[in-house]
Amino acid sequence: MDTAIFQILNSLTLISILLLVSIGLTITFGLLGIINLAHGEFFMLGAYTVVIGGEIGLPIFVTLIATPFVVGAFGALVEQTIIKRLYTRPLDTLLATWGLSLVVRQVVLIVFGARQRGSDALFSGTVPILGVDYPAYRLFIMAMAVAVATAFFVWVYRSDFGVKLRAVIFNRDMARAIGVNTRRVDRTTFAVGAAIAGLAGAVIAPLGTINPNMGLSWLIDSFLVVIVGGQAASGAVFGAAFIGGSESTLAFSMQPVVASVLVLVFAIVALRLRPQGLAGTGSRS
Amino acid sequence: MTGKMTPGWLVRVRLSRSSRLLLLLALAACAAAIPSVASPYAVSLTTRFIVFSILALSMDLLWGYGGVVSFGHAMFFGLGAYAMAITLTHAAGIGGTYLALALGVGVPAVLALALGFFLFYSAVSGVYFGIVTLALAVAFETLAVVNRSFTGGMDGLYGFAIPTIGLPGLVQVEVWGTENPYFAGVIGLAVCYLLARWITHSSFGTAIKAIRDEEPRLELLGYDTALIKTILLVITCAMAGFAGSLYTTVGFVSPQLLGVFFSTQVLVWVGIGGRGTLAGPILGTILVGFLQTILSGEFEDIWPLFVGMFFLLIVLFWPSGLYPFIQRSLNAARRRLGSAQVGA
Numbered sequence: 001m002d003t004a005i006f007q008i009l010n011s012l013t014l015i016s017i018l019l020l021v022s023i024g025l026t027i028t029f030g031l032l033g034i035i036n037l038a039h040g041e042f043f044m045l046g047a048y049t050v051v052i053g054g055e056i057g058l059p060i061f062v063t064l065i066a067t068p069f070v071v072g073a074f075g076a077l078v079e080q081t082i083i084k085r086l087y088t089r090p091l092d093t094l095l096a097t098w099g100l101s102l103v104v105r106q107v108v109l110i111v112f113g114a115r116q117r118g119s120d121a122l123f124s125g126t127v128p129i130l131g132v133d134y135p136a137y138r139l140f141i142m143a144m145a146v147a148v149a150t151a152f153f154v155w156v157y158r159s160d161f162g163v164k165l166r167a168v169i170f171n172r173d174m175a176r177a178i179g180v181n182t183r184r185v186d187r188t189t190f191a192v193g194a195a196i197a198g199l200a201g202a203v204i205a206p207l208g209t210i211n212p213n214m215g216l217s218w219l220i221d222s223f224l225v226v227i228v229g230g231q232a233a234s235g236a237v238f239g240a241a242f243i244g245g246s247e248s249t250l251a252f253s254m255q256p257v258v259a260s261v262l263v264l265v266f267a268i269v270a271l272r273l274r275p276q277g278l279a280g281t282g283s284r285s
Numbered sequence: 286m287t288g289k290m291t292p293g294w295l296v297r298v299r300l301s302r303s304s305r306l307l308l309l310l311a312l313a314a315c316a317a318a319i320p321s322v323a324s325p326y327a328v329s330l331t332t333r334f335i336v337f338s339i340l341a342l343s344m345d346l347l348w349g350y351g352g353v354v355s356f357g358h359a360m361f362f363g364l365g366a367y368a369m370a371i372t373l374t375h376a377a378g379i380g381g382t383y384l385a386l387a388l389g390v391g392v393p394a395v396l397a398l399a400l401g402f403f404l405f406y407s408a409v410s411g412v413y414f415g416i417v418t419l420a421l422a423v424a425f426e427t428l429a430v431v432n433r434s435f436t437g438g439m440d441g442l443y444g445f446a447i448p449t450i451g452l453p454g455l456v457q458v459e460v461w462g463t464e465n466p467y468f469a470g471v472i473g474l475a476v477c478y479l480l481a482r483w484i485t486h487s488s489f490g491t492a493i494k495a496i497r498d499e500e501p502r503l504e505l506l507g508y509d510t511a512l513i514k515t516i517l518l519v520i521t522c523a524m525a526g527f528a529g530s531l532y533t534t535v536g537f538v539s540p541q542l543l544g545v546f547f548s549t550q551v552l553v554w555v556g557i558g559g560r561g562t563l564a565g566p567i568l569g570t571i572l573v574g575f576l577q578t579i580l581s582g583e584f585e586d587i588w589p590l591f592v593g594m595f596f597l598l599i600v601l602f603w604p605s606g607l608y609p610f611i612q613r614s615l616n617a618a619r620r621r622l623g624s625a626q627v628g629a
Contacts, residue, residue: 035412035415037419082597085601086600090410090411090412091354091412092600094354094412095354095552095556095596095599095600096596096597098356099592099593099595099596099597100593100597101593102549102593102596103590103593103594105593106586106590107590110586110587110590216545217423219419220420220423223416223419227413255431257424257427257428257431260424264421268400268417269403271403271404271407271413271417272402272403272406275409276408
């Protein structure tokens with residue numbers, strides 16, 4: 001019974017992690033339609049911000065709060081210098097952001113070295129829940145995932161900015177005609193996507209190892225989530241539940257590598273059967 | 286995706302028939318002379334670049350002509366290499382070599398067919414293909430590392446039988462050492478180049494260029510664009526697998542061949558050389574290849590940085606690449622020369 005509860009809690013943790021990582025991508029890819037292959041590097045920069053914060057002696061909660069701003073600023077810079085030129089060329093965006101991700105990865109490698117880093121968690125220890133003792137930090141990650149997802153929905157559906165954003169997505173020319181500064185909406189939205197990716201990196205960092213190449217696997221995971229879930233705002237929730245659920249269930253009975261390959265095959269088949277994603281309604285183009 | 290770039294296939298140096306023939310003969314003479322003048326190391330290095338050129342050529346057919354961006358094209362090259370090496374481990378001699386070659390070309394082609402069926406026939410855009418191939422390349426590289434008994438893991442595969450071609454009982458040539466793999470590579474590249482030339486000049490070639498430039502219109506005209514793209518993918522992946530099979534005679538079969546970074550480098554070769562031209566990818570492979578040999582010997586960490594910057598360069602500032610640039614310069618020079626002669 002205890003193992004079953006542990007198993008359920010662990011898959012909830014995985015789902016929460018995937019949700020945290022992919023919300024940023026849902027914003028840039030799902031809503032704006034920008035394919036950002038440097039998403040994993042934003043995540044990695046978030047993790048490194050925490051490492052640097054720890055090394056210069058800042059309290060962890062301060063770096064956690066600062067990280068989204070640091071990475072968000074970098075995201076705004078990237079949007080202004082690279083993404084801006086490529087809004088009508090999706091395939092070139094794919095290539096340019098991939099080039100950017102290589103550059104960022106390699107610069108971090110040269111500056112910080114290839115060795116693995118770790119970072120301290122905000123708190124440690126376990127708390128009793130449902131009759132088992134479960135690591136408190138994992139529960140914190142679940143809470144963060146719920147909080148960030150909620151904030152994201154409020155931002156898109158209840159804020160003034162969200163109205164402008166949805167107007168731009170719905171009809172860019174009409175939005176501009178009624179006075180929405182679409183350039184600003186693009187830039188802000190991209191920066192927020194990057195900021196959330198950075199926050200996810202900072203929050204998840206203590207659970208794993210931190211190195212310059214960590215971004216790639218997170219990039220793939222979050223794209224799988226968005227591919228399976230669909231580009232709608234709620235896609236990340238469905239996708240994370242599907243990918244996280246199946247991966248943790250499969251990993252129970254086979255090699256983790258084989259499990260992740262099977263999940264990838266699921267995603268490819270899902271793309272054929274349900275191209276609009278689990279949450280979507282229309283077709284994508 | 287072409288946007289501002291001048292399609293390379295529109296700019297063509299006009300050479301007369303005899304000068305073309307001369308150029309071709311000169312090229313063939315150079316290719317034949319290299320093993321007798323260069324050091325064995327230089328010959329092996331050149332053989333590698335020739336084999337990589339075949340890979341780049343197939344990538345260019347897919348990306349430069351067909352507009353399909355794949356981050357896993359090297360995966361098919363690596364699959365070809367693994368299929369060849371694993372088959373040769375179990376079956377030696379001429380029969381084994383032909384079987385290995387067939388599998389080296391066939392296995393990637395079958396995977397390409399499956400991929401095309403799932404992705405091109407789905408109602409999702411081309412960027413999904415790029416992302417899925419990226420994920421697949423990572424997965425295949427990891428699988429090759431993990432399944433030690435089958436692939437040799439990180440150590441790669443070695444000690445397989447020497448590939449032997451010819452007619453059983455009559456002629457037998459062992460493709461091993463320095464010279465024979467070199468000539469195998471040169472012949473392979475020539476065959477693939479002619480095949481690519483034939484494809485791009487056929488009506489099928491016109492169709493894939495049209496898909497690159499304006500897919501919805503072609504669909505409206507009644508073309509089965511998913512089928513055309515699937516055929517293109519199968520052909521180019523089979524070609525990549527063929528290059529991988531040739532690679533087993535000069536290089537080390539290891540998981541990196543399947544991986545994303547290698548695929549990324551192939552994109553750079555094609556992009557720098559000139560996508561949408563046939564000579565561009567070959568030129569790009571050789572130039573970038575030598576540059577990498579020089580640079581990564583000195584500073585290993587710097588090379589991926591260069592690769593990343595090349596990407597930004599070919600997307601943002603220099604989409605046409607080197608070969609169209611050379612062609613334009615040659616044309617301009619000839620015009621100047623021509624007008625100077627008229628003036629005199």
